[in-house]
Amino acid sequence: MSFDLSVISSKNILLAVTGGIAAYKSAILVRRLKDYGFNVRVVMTHGAQAFIQPLTFQALSGNPVHTELLDTEAEAGMGHIELARWADLLLVAPASCDSLAKFSAGLADDLLSTLYLATKAPVWVAPAMNQQMWAAKATQRNLNTLIDDGVHVIMPESGSQACGDVGLGRMPEPEDIARQVKLYFHQAERAIAEKFGLLAGQRVVITAGPTREAIDPVRYISNHSTGKMGFSIAAACYAAGAKVTLIAGPVSLDTPNGVARINVASAQQMLEESLQSLERGCDVFIATAAVADYRVAEVAEHKIKKSGDELAVALVKNPDIVATIAGQAKRPFMVGFAAETRNVEAYASEKLVVKKLDMIACNDVSRADIGFASDQNAMTVFFAEHYQMEKRELEKASKQEIAQQLVEAIHDARVK
Numbered sequence: 001m002s003f004d005l006s007v008i009s010s011k012n013i014l015l016a017v018t019g020g021i022a023a024y025k026s027a028i029l030v031r032r033l034k035d036y037g038f039n040v041r042v043v044m045t046h047g048a049q050a051f052i053q054p055l056t057f058q059a060l061s062g063n064p065v066h067t068e069l070l071d072t073e074a075e076a077g078m079g080h081i082e083l084a085r086w087a088d089l090l091l092v093a094p095a096s097c098d099s100l101a102k103f104s105a106g107l108a109d110d111l112l113s114t115l116y117l118a119t120k121a122p123v124w125v126a127p128a129m130n131q132q133m134w135a136a137k138a139t140q141r142n143l144n145t146l147i148d149d150g151v152h153v154i155m156p157e158s159g160s161q162a163c164g165d166v167g168l169g170r171m172p173e174p175e176d177i178a179r180q181v182k183l184y185f186h187q188a189e190r191a192i193a194e195k196f197g198l199l200a201g202q203r204v205v206i207t208a209g210p211t212r213e214a215i216d217p218v219r220y221i222s223n224h225s226t227g228k229m230g231f232s233i234a235a236a237c238y239a240a241g242a243k244v245t246l247i248a249g250p251v252s253l254d255t256p257n258g259v260a261r262i263n264v265a266s267a268q269q270m271l272e273e274s275l276q277s278l279e280r281g282c283d284v285f286i287a288t289a290a291v292a293d294y295r296v297a298e299v300a301e302h303k304i305k306k307s308g309d310e311l312a313v314a315l316v317k318n319p320d321i322v323a324t325i326a327g328q329a330k331r332p333f334m335v336g337f338a339a340e341t342r343n344v345e346a347y348a349s350e351k352l353v354v355k356k357l358d359m360i361a362c363n364d365v366s367r368a369d370i371g372f373a374s375d376q377n378a379m380t381v382f383f384a385e386h387y388q389m390e391k392r393e394l395e396k397a398s399k400q401e402i403a404q405q406l407v408e409a410i411h412d413a414r415v416k
């Protein structure tokens, strides 16, 4: 399970356009839904076709537009029952007074009203009409019936109307509707992950990126870590139902969806934040950060001036964050990383023991095609001896795929 666009791209939106001037906004709505990666098919009532041509929606959705209930050609392709089954969401926008009345009465005398009865998918309506028609008792009665029946209503907005009136009845902007649809699918998926995901309800803390050790107010020592692996793991943990805190060194990456991010610069700040996150509660600690091994012994208060041919800067060792956390009385499940250029297995196994880790993921950084700045990685995962688990080879794949396999490895070791 993941939270990127691939989730959305498998979702089918059946957009029904009914008769009303707001139908022109539905053309843009198709675009916005497609931008999010949804599959879109459009159904139009006869009334809608007085305002906008089916061809417009065909071109924008990339699919034939459905207009008739019993059209031999349409039924030979995707018939109305198939269409009803295809939909993951029936979105009626704009929803006219008439369509609301038909839905509430259970009529089935055209394609849309039939689809409404035939689909198991959630139904959303975005009513758009003259403010007097919206306020009419019959419309409000129908609306209440639909709400009772489980239909979700995207409430109309107030403002000036095409008919010259001012009041409630305008369809919200297509961007807003598309965003609400996207959010709905993300939240639905999140609810499933929180219940059934591999890390359901687990509190995961991840360190990521490089650290930056100041020399003076304008200079620092750092490394080339981009933080990509740690950020991918944060996204994969969230998708697996975990509550994720990401303690990030200076990187230029967007925070993954649903993840709480704490920015730090130095190793000491990273350690402090890691210890605090432990206080708040942590079940799994994943150390992907490329922590600087040394920091400058005494950071100069002012910019160091150019003088002699040589400059000596004394360095002192930084704390080992992952080993410090693993040494705490109430330690979480500890995952470390090792980047090696040779004797990969021997060094990784040693680190597993010395740092008191439960699991270590190791990659061979002598390979030019994986690691640091690359979008791909390959890893070997070792588990602490008492788990009695075989090492796992994670073949070369995108960092997202590797991250998902690491989530599986963490889960498998923890249920052992």
Ligand code: C5P
Binding pocket: 207, 267, 287, 288, 289, 290, 291, 292, 293, 318, 319, 320, 321, 322, 323, 335, 336, 337, 338, 339, 351
């Ligand atoms: O000893 P080495 O740097 O190879 O160990 C790598 C592992 O230890 C990684 O998981 C890294 O995030 C963690 N580490 C740490 N604090 C340090 C050095 C490494 O947490 N000061």
